[in-house]
Amino acid sequence: MAKKKSTSGSVSVARCLNEAQRSISAHRKLVRTLLNRLAEEGAMCVLKELAPCLAHVLLVFSRDTHVERVVRFVVSFVTHAVGEDEGKRSEATERVLEEQESLIEALLSWLLTMTKATEKSVRYRSCQLIAGVLSHVPPHVSLPNTLLEELKRQMTCRLKDKVPQVRAQAARALARFQEGGDDGEFSEDAITSAYQQMVSGDRNKEVRKVVLASIAVSTHTLKSIFMHTRDTCDSVRRTAYLVLASKVPMSALTIKQRNDALRRGLRDRMPTVKQAAHMMLKQWFKETQEQLKTATGEAPRDCDTVIGMLDALDVEAYEAECELLIKELLENNLVNAVSLVKELDASEACTLKRNADECLSSACALTWRVACAAISSEAKEQGQAAALTSGTESAVHASQVTTKLDTLEQVLPASSETFVSLIDFHVQSEFGMRFVVKQLLLLACECVEFADATSRMLGEVVFKTLASERENENLFKSKVVDTDREEDYECGLFCQGSNGKWESALMKFGVKVFGSSQSCMHQLISLVMNRMGGSAEHGAEGVAPEDLVQGCMLLNTCFETCSTLGCVDLEIVPQLAEHVMGACVTHEAVAVRRESIKLCGMLMLHSNYSSESLYNVFITALRKDHYQVKTEAAKFFVDLAHLNGPKYPQHKFSSFKTIAGCPMEMLKQCLSSSDCDLLKEVGDGDDKKEFRKVVVEGFLKLMTNHSKYSRENAWTEGEQCDIFTKLVFLNFDKECGAYAPMQQCISVFFDVYSMLHAHTYQIVSASIVLTVKEAVRRELKPRVFGQLVRFLTYLVQRVPAQDKDEVVGIQQKVATSLICEMKMQASEETVWEEEEEQMEQIIPALLKVLLKLDVQQFNQDAVKIMQVLLSELPEGNKLFGTKEFQSASDTFSVGDAAEGEVAPDVQKQASLVYDQYLAMKSQQDQAPEEEDAPEEEEPAEEVEKENEEEAAADTKAPVEHKSPVRRRRALRSRNVVS
Template identity: 25%
Template sequence: MARGRRRSAVSMTVPQLLNEVQRGVASAHVRYSKMLWELATSDALATCEQLLTAMKHFATVAEPTLSQTRLLNFFGTFANDAEGRDAATTEDRLNFIAVLLEPLIELTGAKDHCARWRFCQLVHALVGNLPQNVEPSDALDKALGELEEAMLERLDDSQPRVRSVAVRALARLFVPGEAEDYSDCELTARMIEMLESENSTAVRKAVLATLPYSSFTHPYFVERTRDVSDDVRKMVYMAIKQRVPLPGLSTDDAVLLVRRGLGDRAPAVRAEVSKLVMQWLEDSCDGEPLRLVHQLDVQRHPEECELVLRMLLKEGQVNAVHLGRLAESDSIGLRADFSRPGAVMGPASALFWRVVCEWLKDEATERGLSAARRVGQAAEIENSKAAEANQALDAALPPTVADMADIIAQHAAAGAAARFACAQLMQLAARCMDFGDAAGRSDASLMLRRLLTDVPTGDNAEEAAAWEAAWRSPSWLRALALFLRKVYGSPKELADGMLPICGDLYTSGGFATEGFEVAEQAWVHALGVAGLLLEQLTSARQVAAAGEGHFSLRDLLDRLVQPGLRHRSAKVRREAVRCLGLYCSLDGIPTSLSSHLVVLRQVLITHGESATVRAVAAQALGDVALARGPKEVDRCLMAELAGGLLPGLDPELQQKAVVDLLLDVLRQWAEEFAGAAAAGAKKRAGVRRGSRGSADDLEALGGLGAALVEGLARLARTHLRWQAREEAEAVAAVQRGEQPRELAMEDIDAVKVLVELTLLHFNPEVEAASLATQVLPVFFQNYAELTSEHQQFLATAFLPAARLAAGEDKVSGKRITAATCTSSKVMGFLAQLLQTPYGDKQEPVGHEVLVDLLLRELYVCSAMGYEVPKPYLLALCRTVAALDVFPVGEPEDTDITARRLLELARQLLTEVPDSSMRKDLKVLLDKLHARARAHRLSTQPLTPEEIAVLIEQLQNFKEAEDVLADYPLPFDAIEQPEAPAAGGRKGAAAKTPGRGRRAAAADDSSEEEEDDGPQMPQDSDDEEDGGEERTPARVPPTASRRMPDRAARSARKPLVEAATSSSDEEEEDSEGEAAQDSEEEEGEEEDALSPLAENLSPAVRRPSKARRQSSDSVSALRQALQENRIS
């Protein structure tokens, strides 16, 4: 039988065997591979030739078919079977593969892109599937060297699919180096470079699948978790799941992957991260969720651990119903015996049971609502599931609220180690338990009283530090606030319960004793409890008038808050300023608001004050302005000016409105932070002592910037809401015969805020202020998605922000290129925001008003003799080409029409100094004609009189008295030399008037070809107007200063025509090459201009070729050989 099978294999030819492979299934590939190796052993030369011929036929099929996929998989199986029974057989087989690879490597450079792609696939199939434990032979090692050179060339191929396969073919050629982290490998450096610059999603996926994981390459994997492509982000998590176990990642890295992955917008990415976490659970934690949460450091990263637990519950890895029943039957979790001394839950266990109980509560609610919407058997099923979840929840929770209060009290008494668990239990009780029982609420109230009046004495430094950290922890304060609102059903009950606690703290802490020095911890704790009360109130009227001997809200202000403002400790002053800001936000306070606002302003503008205290003051001023209205705050501040200015403070800042005050302090902060960051960098470079303190000071200073940015952002975001409220109150006031109040800030103030925040977003000197820089992109994205009115405010801030950024570029003295031009980045960023769909309607917003302004700006900068950087002009052109205009027809409330924008664009076609700018203007012209056809708008050219008026308006544009009056052009004018009479070529060329930012010597050849006469270019206007008779649009008399230039060109024209044909051809070739070179340089600058460039043109321009396809592989191969595409 064996000899018969052998005769059958040998009698089968290579083509027959490959045909069987394409028709068969994958399970037969191993058998066919053995047959092919037998043929190769018997006649290696003939087998190699036949395989090569078949591979050439394979390379002519462009369509990815099932047969081609089977063939590729078979070649991979064939290479994987290269390991023979002994060393000699293995070496012979490796040599055979090396001989087969040599012609394939040469063919990867074929002219046809389909052939290159297929041959790279074949090379990858053979090399990528070689046995891992086999040492390459000398011949194979030489072939692999040639392969590396060939694939490195293919990494620059014009076709993305060729590049992606070439990347995968290099997977076996990475060298770990001496450090074994691949940091010295040239291939690693090349892959990282491609990962950062590659436009193709398929290529980035291939790089991530190929790049080896190490401590050196880990940051590049993490960086791709923010990739714009869902498939690339998914590939990151797939690669990490296959290569790195949980112990191989640091806690911070694992938490970062969980946070980004489980919070990803794409379901496919979230599903892949779920698989990654479940693999961690099975492989590294033996299927125990508590161990997984513990390894993720639950106290430092509770939000991420909660995401993991909820994902495990959703995927069914953890059964919440079973756990609830198990807690009651086995006395675990919240049903454990806590009467024993020291019996407390650990941090991971407390978070785990909170998430499980909240899951059961949400499941019961959701099932109950689902049952209410259904009828019949479906409703009964949902009701039974809701009842099951409720029973499990009751089994998991303590029997009564009093029992839960005892458990919380025991954890609170356990000290710093159980502080996190105590917060989790309070949050669990507030969300999952019913506080309708009066006895239970009374017990919980007593527990809270003991908790809030327990102040550490300071003898235990560790306990004092943990206590202070808890009172500064948002999670602890949030849990405490939730529990307070549950225990006290109304604000009045809350005030009645909390004010006596504040009174007890005042009495027991020694505040009332004359001459007694109260400890800093007692001050901070008392003010923290006062702030907790003030946060839960919305009006001072909710607090009942205190009787004789009771602690009132006025006592809270006079005895705790105001003395704390004068304390020598910055921590005490910080808490006192926070309480004062919360107090000022309440309605109906019994004291003068103006005096308190002056104190907050004084703290903010005092430069000797601590940055943390100033940050709280900035936040307090912003909150009060948000609660009462910016104009109301201004009225209160101005009322205090009658008493005179405070000595020792900037008088200018004391007289400013709240918005202008915050803006000025923000500018001062940016300068101060830049200096502090530079000084800190020098200290770190010198390795001086005290760098930790410098870092803390820089972090505190960054917190001040974050408070300022957040306050201004919130004021800008709510500006329209305050305007609507002001209008509504004005109507009511008029009906009552009263004077209306001003509440909202002016529109120009909102624009100023947007401009300043935009410039701060692109300020490289404040990048180290992470809190401030993280707020800005979130704010701008959210702001652009609100309403069309908010987008109009962004459009109004567009040109002022661009001019200010250009002015800063000019002052910096740096060489302005596409990569360093801040103004172009600002314009690209704002243009993307203006194209963001807003609200739920997803309606387009027409920005024709902004396009009109930008075209005027472009005219002034390019035609009126200003030294303007080229990237600034390019960004203007790209913006007008990208923005949407007239989506629903022409607006009735403006004089901007399609005719006007068309004329502006036509005028600019002869003024802009670059061919790419003219392309963008033609895109705008096409868009305007399309809108005109869709909405039947008039496109008749303007009359000469209208053109003259338009040109006069353009010339006076730089002297506008609107918003732009505060943001003048930052560019210098070019001195215009006197134009000579049209004459000799040399003199005319030397004295041609300047055009915008350069003299005519800098004009490209394409402009000279287009600008031969005074008439305006017609483009496709005649076709758009249906060939109607029209008046040609000519340059008005105001532009006659350009005529000497044109006269000089017309004078030179006969000299060119008189030249010989050969010289003409040489000159045209040289001009064409020069124009091509200039366009390539311009293209490189365009690509790096701004994020807007990615929407208009690809970052990498590669020549495209027509794909030649044929259904007949034999005829396709013959055609390819005739065209010398495979050689």
């Protein structure tokens, strides 16, 4: 029988693939061409041509654009939906469908054998083609169970492939093999379980992305998806948010998960992740609209949708997240601020012009505040734009300003007296209106003007009522929450465990009403002193601890919201300080002592008030009190040092004769050891960690801003190097690493410190030798010691962009000091075996740092001196026979020194440089001994002191370069028994 002649025989599969790799636009035409051949010649004939062509594609592992187009074209051809547009299928269409099913089955069977190849590119491309075909296979295609089981088994094996790209494509291929089980939760499915293990343990970001996109969404797997909204890779975080947007409804998430997702996504530093979070927010907005439409049968207004979303997020427990949601809706034009407030004003339940006895809801109050603040801010920006432009553009901006201001006038109460009455109505109303009152107070600060005497008088009455009454049954009690709630409301007063936001809003309202921070402070001081009761003589007998805490908290909040430091008259400060000291500082409650110490610190910092007795109170609190009180005392000392210089407290505390008694010296101990005197008190672990974090953060700020202090109040370079060394070791401390806030502070500091300016780079450079020797003395583990050396090399390479000449000079000094230190270490003639082991650690570490310096920018004369110093190192020492040392020698080889001939003047300069280094090290070694020497010594100690003085005198005599600066006795090893 003669073979049927093809009408399209002139177009081969190879030619179609060649054209497909050039452009995607030709794919549709080429697919129709091959489908015609498939109908005429059958699946096996097409596959005989297709398989050899694909064999070439399987050998390409790289992500080549042409190869990716070919793969995409093959998947499109094989899985093309035939006859979708036809009402009834013709015989030709039925034949194409049959041949297409046969082609898919044959192609998958052939590719399945390729997945077992030893070549990684073959496994990768075959899995990629299988994943593409299975992802787009038409619904009419039915494959044999044996083939499906073999595909499932082989792709499951490829999930453990050593090549990440193969694992990713195998995960794609298995996506449609997941089975939900009887409960539909996929909890018993083997593939889903494998996905969960991969997404939590695979180190490759592409694998995690593919698994996140492929895993079936259910209550069982939702936690695995949600955890990757905090993934270290931004592309994985983006994929997680895209999955939440497309597959997970808001109702499937808990209230905490909804708020966490919003906060993390909308505040993410990467724009791509924020964009994916916006897509999730848009989907939630549409979902809420559909729910409201189903419930009411009408299209919901924007205000109803926003309030519905806020109710779903629990607005009182998550105020910051709900405020962020409204702002994002406004910025992305999902909701218009002007239309939103008009809709709120038109609603009887939400309008501010209320005559009914009903109060505003929490969601409605927050919406009012954020929307009105947005309108006011936009009006100010457009007003500035109108002033900076001219002509038609200026007129447009002015018109928009007028529209926004008119809108605010229409929707807000007619006068400030009416607005204050609205606030007072909620204060006197039913239980639990604290959140609404706080929103109204902030709204008044933003959009209401207290210009006339009547409105100011009413506002003062409201302010004094809220500031002086704590036990108002309707407003000032915390909400009673159910025991099965995930998280309690934070709607109470600060003394009841809240976060202080209520007090902050009240202080802003007070400043608005009284006209200035100073007037508000004067009124508040009299209220608080009456509220505290008692006196400096009789203490606080009969006064509730909550009243004392709340009174100190209000004053502290007022200080924190003041724009100027001189907001308190100096005549009032001594009286207030004595009152607080008598009533609160010695109170038995920790919270009272904590807030009173904070208040006393605020008084001293804001008014420059000084009292010896008050200083003693801070010192006592720092030494012996609870860690919460210690923390506030430490904040005061650190703030005092930050304002005036780190040595300012030392000069201020003249009553302490020794340097160790200085508070900053006491706090410095917390940098080096967790066993210092200030950390020996028994207390809660979190309070102790927070105290140490405050101390560490304070020293980091002092080091960063050290250049602005006067010379008498600043640390010396040696003191800065000592603190820097302590901070380096603290960065590798296990206890520090276990507390994320402290570790984050240190990491941020080291990322920028060396690059600030030349002085900070000098501190980093001068601390290298000191840090390495201290690390050897502490006997760090080899792994940790290696990490520390790599960390130092990383820091010394981060140079400031400005002052390049000065930085190069610093690097020359560093290189010289490193070489001199290696020479000094190697010149020791007789040492303990333990000290020899230390030397074997120090020299290679210094050599690694030396190799990271940019020698090409050094002065040629300085390089010659360094080369001479390197050549004088003992050749017989095994430490100087390594490749690293040879590389250093080659790097510093310049001129005659490279050929073994050294000019006499260069040799003389090198000797002088080394002698100066020895003299400097000798002074550094002697200084601590003289400072720490006790006043009275035992006879044996006197003899030892005389020996040390003789040794110090010997070092002052002229010595040769090869003789050690610190002479030692010839000693046997401690491991040898005499």
